[in-house]
Amino acid sequence: MSVPTRRASSASLAALTEEPSTDSPVPAAALPAVPVEPGPDPEARLGLRFPEGFGWGAATSAYQIEGAARDDGRGPSVWDTFAHTPGRVANGDTGDVAADHYTRYAEDLDLIRGLGLKSYRFSISWPRVQPDGRGTINQRGLDFYRRLVDGLLERGISPMATLYHWDTPQALQDDGGWENRDTAYRFAEYAAAVFGALGDTVPAWLTINEPKTVVQNGYIIGHHAPGIRDEPVAYRVAHHLALAHGLGVQALRATGSASRIGGALNLHPCYAADDDPATLERVRLYDGYENRLYLDPMFKGYYPEDVLADQGPSSPLAQAIRDGDLAIISQPTDILAVQYYTPIYVTTDGGTVQKWPTTEAAWQQVYPRGMYDILTRVSRDYAPASITVTENGLPCPDVIGVDGSVDDAARVSFLRDHLAEAHRAIQDGVPLESYHVWSLMDNFEWEAGYDQRWGLVYVDYPTQRRILKRSATWYRRVISDNLL
Numbered sequence: 001m002s003v004p005t006r007r008a009s010s011a012s013l014a015a016l017t018e019e020p021s022t023d024s025p026v027p028a029a030a031l032p033a034v035p036v037e038p039g040p041d042p043e044a045r046l047g048l049r050f051p052e053g054f055g056w057g058a059a060t061s062a063y064q065i066e067g068a069a070r071d072d073g074r075g076p077s078v079w080d081t082f083a084h085t086p087g088r089v090a091n092g093d094t095g096d097v098a099a100d101h102y103t104r105y106a107e108d109l110d111l112i113r114g115l116g117l118k119s120y121r122f123s124i125s126w127p128r129v130q131p132d133g134r135g136t137i138n139q140r141g142l143d144f145y146r147r148l149v150d151g152l153l154e155r156g157i158s159p160m161a162t163l164y165h166w167d168t169p170q171a172l173q174d175d176g177g178w179e180n181r182d183t184a185y186r187f188a189e190y191a192a193a194v195f196g197a198l199g200d201t202v203p204a205w206l207t208i209n210e211p212k213t214v215v216q217n218g219y220i221i222g223h224h225a226p227g228i229r230d231e232p233v234a235y236r237v238a239h240h241l242a243l244a245h246g247l248g249v250q251a252l253r254a255t256g257s258a259s260r261i262g263g264a265l266n267l268h269p270c271y272a273a274d275d276d277p278a279t280l281e282r283v284r285l286y287d288g289y290e291n292r293l294y295l296d297p298m299f300k301g302y303y304p305e306d307v308l309a310d311q312g313p314s315s316p317l318a319q320a321i322r323d324g325d326l327a328i329i330s331q332p333t334d335i336l337a338v339q340y341y342t343p344i345y346v347t348t349d350g351g352t353v354q355k356w357p358t359t360e361a362a363w364q365q366v367y368p369r370g371m372y373d374i375l376t377r378v379s380r381d382y383a384p385a386s387i388t389v390t391e392n393g394l395p396c397p398d399v400i401g402v403d404g405s406v407d408d409a410a411r412v413s414f415l416r417d418h419l420a421e422a423h424r425a426i427q428d429g430v431p432l433e434s435y436h437v438w439s440l441m442d443n444f445e446w447e448a449g450y451d452q453r454w455g456l457v458y459v460d461y462p463t464q465r466r467i468l469k470r471s472a473t474w475y476r477r478v479i480s481d482n483l484l
Helices: 078-083 101-115 139-154 182-201 211-221 231-255 277-299 305-311 316-320 325-329 369-382 409-427 470-481
Strands: 055-059 119-123 158-164 204-209 260-266 270-272 336-339 344-346 387-391 432-438 457-460 465-468
Touching (some): 101 470, 139 158, 158 182, 182 231, 204 211, 204 231, 211 260, 231 277, 260 387, 270 277, 277 305, 277 325, 277 344, 336 369
Parallel strands (some): 158 204, 336 387
Antiparallel strands (some): 457 465
């Protein structure tokens, strides 16, 4: 999840490539910055049947749920360092224990089966497998993921594994982290070790999760690990993350595996906030930084010309690109993972405004139509072989009621409305094969600590008790019927 942060630019740009929605948003001034209230019946059936075999799923990431931060040979990551630095994370929270998934994984696998999930997207902790980010492999770490994958397969659930979800080994960060080109090659070695251990038991692999969030939140705003604020350098980081993706794809291909692989990108549809023709120029560049900077090299083998011009020929991004890099980055992939949370409305001065109600995450505007727009846009402009939605959800002020239940009706409404737009995209030819709610369970929500709850399953952190929310039982019925 990423907070949009693009600055204004003085560059003169071509026309907008993505048509803005024809919907008429309510004026921003009329909207409260609070979660949207559910309608009279958030569970009302819409009569939308999904394709046979559609992959209903949910998603998590290692640092957010595993805990066991110092167990069985796991090394420290940048998020361990960041979270333990005073003032970085709300309430001084850390991922040391999180949802204790490392020790409770069997219970959680039964929970996943009980929900009827067909697919489970999780991430592998790089420092659990390779404590220093290079060299010796920690067999106990690999064994955990072997048990997890075997447990999913035994329960009839398809594993989807993400190789990197932001937990760079601290030892690599000490050597420059993603600012250092060498980190991309260390990632490829780590990926090869994981592929060698798990082989074809994982049918779908994702390389780098949300490189844009690493760039924007980790290196521009600085409120994610590693907590750096250096915008020019951030775009060198973007290139090295893209290079790591390509090298990871090559590493899987080298094994001869039949498994599929692709990248996981959080994409924000960008719209004009007003009717001023000059605004379209701003939208075009904003879209360049939000979307095309990550999509174009992966699928077309080049960086957007407008972004390169805005950065300049002597920028860290331009200087980082070497001969042959873009051929590596644009290795053919089998699947694109799309993560959709919010639209962006760009003003004529290059800023942004709110057009829709927001959630407890102030950066997130609730606009289901954006799901349709971004899915159809990437399908039209990039023609990926297949698409999966690997994250979509919202935080709600969930509490346990007097009867022991958690009534998150707003989450039900949100998911229903976004799934309806995903269904519309499928009807219009988008090759969407699966959808994963963010998240399976409440967890450590990065700089927000445990203040935000995003899960289908409530986690009572003092006891680690799991409680199905209303959204979980609703989602279970949707999956069972394959019907929204």
